[in-house]
Amino acid sequence: MLHGLIPEASSFAGNIDWLIFLVLVLVGFWFIVAEGVFFWLIFRFRSRPGHKGQYLTGHEKHVERWIKIPHALVLICDVIIIIGAVHVWYIVKMHLPPADYTVRVTGQQWDWVFQQPGADGKLDTKDDIYTTDSLHVEVNKTYHFLLESRDVIHDFSVPVFRLKQDAVPGRTITGWFRPTETGTFDIQCAKLCGIGHGVMVGSMVVETPAQHAAWVAKNTPTSAQ
Amino acid sequence: MELQPQVRMMPRKKSLRAAAAVLVAVGATACAHTPPPGLARGKEIYATCVPCHGADGAGNQELGAPNIAGLPKWYVQAELLKFQTRQRGVNAFDTIGLRMRAMSRTLNLPGDVESVAEYVATLPRNPVPTTVKANPMAGKATYQTCVACHGATARGTKTVGAPPLYDQADWYLLRQLHQFKKGWRGTDPRDITGGTMRPMTFSLDENAMANVVAYIQTLK
Numbered sequence: 001m002l003h004g005l006i007p008e009a010s011s012f013a014g015n016i017d018w019l020i021f022l023v024l025v026l027v028g029f030w031f032i033v034a035e036g037v038f039f040w041l042i043f044r045f046r047s048r049p050g051h052k053g054q055y056l057t058g059h060e061k062h063v064e065r066w067i068k069i070p071h072a073l074v075l076i077c078d079v080i081i082i083i084g085a086v087h088v089w090y091i092v093k094m095h096l097p098p099a100d101y102t103v104r105v106t107g108q109q110w111d112w113v114f115q116q117p118g119a120d121g122k123l124d125t126k127d128d129i130y131t132t133d134s135l136h137v138e139v140n141k142t143y144h145f146l147l148e149s150r151d152v153i154h155d156f157s158v159p160v161f162r163l164k165q166d167a168v169p170g171r172t173i174t175g176w177f178r179p180t181e182t183g184t185f186d187i188q189c190a191k192l193c194g195i196g197h198g199v200m201v202g203s204m205v206v207e208t209p210a211q212h213a214a215w216v217a218k219n220t221p222t223s224a225q
Numbered sequence: 226m227e228l229q230p231q232v233r234m235m236p237r238k239k240s241l242r243a244a245a246a247v248l249v250a251v252g253a254t255a256c257a258h259t260p261p262p263g264l265a266r267g268k269e270i271y272a273t274c275v276p277c278h279g280a281d282g283a284g285n286q287e288l289g290a291p292n293i294a295g296l297p298k299w300y301v302q303a304e305l306l307k308f309q310t311r312q313r314g315v316n317a318f319d320t321i322g323l324r325m326r327a328m329s330r331t332l333n334l335p336g337d338v339e340s341v342a343e344y345v346a347t348l349p350r351n352p353v354p355t356t357v358k359a360n361p362m363a364g365k366a367t368y369q370t371c372v373a374c375h376g377a378t379a380r381g382t383k384t385v386g387a388p389p390l391y392d393q394a395d396w397y398l399l400r401q402l403h404q405f406k407k408g409w410r411g412t413d414p415r416d417i418t419g420g421t422m423r424p425m426t427f428s429l430d431e432n433a434m435a436n437v438v439a440y441i442q443t444l445k
Contacts, residue, residue, distance in 0.1 A: 110327035113317045130317035150320060195276050199330040 009185060009206065010161035011178040012092045017162065019088045026077040030070075096176055099144040103135065107147075107154030107167040110196030112187060118220035129219045134203040136219075138212040139182050147173040155191035158204050164190055179206040262336025267344030273331055274341070277324075283351040284394060289321035291397040294348035297381065300388045301342035303418070305329050309338070312413040319409045350392050357395040357438050364440030367433050370425060379444045386418035391444040398441060402426050402434045 104115040118127030149167040187202035282294030307313040314326030374387035381389035411419030
């Protein structure tokens with residue numbers, strides 16, 4: 001599906017894509033049907049010599065059918081989309097699986113600052129690693145992120161994870177992700193946050209366990225070891 | 226009414242060529258809009274600096290933006306390149322430096338850095354108010370260490386990459402001394418001039434920093 005356009009690199013990326021596909025199919029079906037009927041009616045009842053126009057109040061049974069039946073079917077489709085959306089919303093936003101690691105992500109004009117655990121694996125200890133521009137994570141581990149902002153509203157967006165979350169000044173917002181593919185992926189700010197918004201970018205570096213252990217060992221502050 | 230049949234009969238190849246010509250013309254006009262590297266391009270780029278540094282380059286203390294008007298081209302160019310190459314403004318706690326480093330990324334066409342540095346150098350120097358209250362006479366003795374690079378009158382020395390200090394805002398100078406001492410600036414091994422400046426701050430305590438900055442203000 002969307003995987004061919006942009007990788008699905010988190011555990012819930014497939015759920016988001018499935019929801020988008022469901023909406024596309026149901027809404028797309030009704031769009032094509034509605035446009036087809038619309039143009040067919042224009043052609044079928046076009047102005048022709050010898051044919052007089054009819055005045056319809058809309059209360060005739062054979063006319064009402066054209067509204068009532070599609071209306072009921074569209075409502076059923078709406079319910080299907082709502083059920084699907086709530087299901088995905090629960091998986092992504094309401095359900096918080098236990099964390100293997102916790103990181104702090106701070107947005108500021110116009111950079112991302114990351115605080116991640118050092119060799120002890122725990123956040124807010126002396127050996128924490130601070131980075132700007134790139135967040136290094138281990139594949140197939142569940143991460144909680146504590147999202148904060150130093151100034152205005154930003155939006156932490158990782159398209160391959162299908163992750164987007166506002167960072168609001170004064171609040172710490174907890175979210176999660178579980179990377180499923182190794183590689184270096186884009187982090188963006190998805191909320192207009194000032195003149196440098198367009199260059200507020202970063203990298204999500206998803207590493208194998210060995211690569212990540214080597215990175216942590218290399219970057220843990222020497223004074224804390 | 227006579228025109229219609231002619232339009233309809235226009236060969237497909239001819240209309241495709243016409244469409245291509247229009248596209249090329251539009252593209253060429255858009256490209257021509259960007260001035261070549263130089264003062265005009267520098268002035269155009271400077272619009273992105275105005276929100277923090279001001280149209281006159283006087284800076285803004287609330288935003289931590291220094292007075293840059295009239296700074297030598299070589300210095301502005303060197304510092305912008307440091308920001309672009311992550312030699313400066315990379316510390317996770319350096320909110321102001323991070324902001325400037327992000328903006329340096331917008332200078333992405335060849336010659337942009339030189340152009341904006343050239344424009345900044347042409348801006349008339351601005352008077353800067355005194356905000357740091359300290360003892361300039363005590364700072365005079367400390368400043369003797371700075372003379373070798375920045376000069377006796379703090380006009381700077383291009384050959385060693387030392388900028389002029391005499392008309393820089395005192396709050397900015399004080400902040401930079403703190404940043405050098407904390408290791409937020411001058412720690413990258415590629416930053417030769419920053420690496421030279423940093424050890425100079427090791428022996429300065431809070432009072433000594435304020436005093437030397439106050440002395441520099443007397444050299445205007």
